[in-house]
Amino acid sequence: MTITRDEDVIGGEPRLARTRIGVRHVATRVIDSGQSPAYVADQLDISLSSVYEALSYYYDNVDEMRSFERENEDAFERVRESSLKPKETVQ
Template sequence: MSSTVQIVKTPDVLHGKPRLEGTRIGVLQVGELVREVGWSIDETADQMDLDIAQVEAATEYYDDHPELMETLRAQKEARKQSIADQSRAE
């Protein structure tokens, strides 16, 4: 990971999930776009208004912490399901 780009976790931003310092952009979001959706580093940087070093740092962190990313992905899916269930409530 680049020494100039920091991945941080702070309780008051993104509920403490890892993110790029100085942004509200989570590592999971960047990692999924690059690794799961197939966007290139350049495309991700352009679309998310990040620089290449930030995308590389987030992707490296994503790759280095697969268990954490799977936990975050499961939490995201559970939230989506909860919202869907509430929207169908009578």
Template sequence: MTSIVRDETIRSGEPRVEGTRIAVRDIKRRVIDAEEDPHVVAGEYGISMADLFGALAHYYEHRDAFEDDEREAERMRRDGERRTRKLVDELRGENAGSTEDAA
């Protein structure tokens, strides 16, 4: 039987297939999101089909939590991009001013 475990010292506590570093999210992204063949994914990860489908079952049992995590990660990514864009714009403004001062 497939066991899905969490350990804060492995993969930052992501739910994963016991005895591996393969996270449930890794399997979900490949099989569900990318529509890859489950047999190929299991073979590449070196896990059984039972482990793969156990991970997918875990995903579906906790789908709301996974989706909340993905939304939060996307929000954080957008915020980081916005802050980076602002910083780059500020730096470009400073550089433009120093170029004008040099002339």
């Protein structure tokens, strides 16, 4: 499997070819969640080599990955701020 990008799939973020599994998704599960690469491969139904390929891409492109993380966080914050808020209850 190779890493690919397509603006129409997961917002153009790097992903495993022929899947909707993003490099950041794989990296987050292994790095941040502490899941073993073998477990991630099993859970996502991909090969172990694909997990390592995603991790390799992540580490070779850390600045790019962090940029995507910031964009995602900023978008989430904009949505959160613009969402309807429940009315305060009067007691």
